[in-house]
Amino acid sequence: MDTEWAGRQARRHRSPGTPTPPPQPGTAEPEAPVRGRPRSEAVEQAIVEGVVMLLEEGVPLAELSIERIARTAGVGKATIYRRWSGKEELFVDVLRSIEVPDPELPGTSMRDDLVCLLEHLRKRGLSMRRSVLLHNVFAQMKTLPRLWDAYHEIVIDPRRRTMHDVLRRGVADGELPPDTDIELANDLLTGPMLLRSIMRSDMPLADDLAERIVDLALAGLRAGDPR
Known part of the structure; x- marks a missing residue:
C-alpha cells in the first residue's frame, strides 16, 4: 500500500515535460481508455440478432419475453431496458433492421x-x-x-x-x-x-x-x- 501511495505522489508532483519512467517488474501497466460507443453498438446488434434468431426458430412475437431475449443475446435484462422501454420498441427496431433501407430521392422532378x-x-x-x-x-x-x-x-x-x-x-x-x-x-x-x-x-x-x-x-x- 505504501509503495502504491508513493508512486501516486511521485506522479502527481512530477514537473511538466518529465518523461514517465517505465513500469517496474511486477507492476501492471495502465490500461488504455475504452470507448463505450462501439461496444454499445455491438451489444445492440447482438440483442437485435437474438430476437431475429428466436423468430427464425418459430417463437411467436407474443411469446418473446425480455428475459428470453437477454438469455439468447448473452446480456442482462437491464442492458435491454437501458436501450428500449419495452418489447414493442425493441421489435420496431428489429423490423427496421430486416427491411430495405429508405431510399435517397433524386430530387430531379x-x-x-x-x-x-x-x-x-x-x-x-x-x-x-x-x-x-x-x-x-x-x-x-x-x-x-x-x-x-x-x-x-x-x-x-x-x-x-x-x-x-x-x-x-x-x-x-x-x-x-x-x-x-x-x-x-x-x-x-x-x-x-x-x-x-x-x-x-x-x-x-x-x-x-x-x-x-x-x-x-x-x-x-x-x-x-x-x-
Whole structure:
C-alpha cells in the first residue's frame, strides 16, 4: 500500500515535460481508455440478432419475453431496458433492421421522386415474398395493437409524410393541379403497389411496375386541369 501511495505522489508532483519512467517488474501497466460507443453498438446488434434468431426458430412475437431475449443475446435484462422501454420498441427496431433501407430521392422532378418511392415499396414486396420470416412477423404483428401502432408511428408515417412532401412540391412546381387532394393522390400511387405486394402475392412485381403506376396515376390526377 505504501509503495502504491508513493508512486501516486511521485506522479502527481512530477514537473511538466518529465518523461514517465517505465513500469517496474511486477507492476501492471495502465490500461488504455475504452470507448463505450462501439461496444454499445455491438451489444445492440447482438440483442437485435437474438430476437431475429428466436423468430427464425418459430417463437411467436407474443411469446418473446425480455428475459428470453437477454438469455439468447448473452446480456442482462437491464442492458435491454437501458436501450428500449419495452418489447414493442425493441421489435420496431428489429423490423427496421430486416427491411430495405429508405431510399435517397433524386430530387430531379416530382415524377422521378415518386418512382423512387414506389420502387422502394416494390423491392420491399419482393423481400417479403422471399423472406418467410418477414412475412410471418407482419402477419403476427397485427395481433399486437401496441406494436402495430408503434410501427406505423415510427416507420409507416414518416414514409407517408415523405410522399406527401413530394406531391406538395409537385403542386408548387406546377406538375400537379393546385386543387390536388394530397392524401387521395398518395393512396392512388401507393395502393396498387401495396395490393400486389401484400394482398395479391400471385401477381408479378415487374421491374417497370413503379414507373407504370406513377405515369398512370399522374395522368389521372392531371386530367381536366385547364392548364
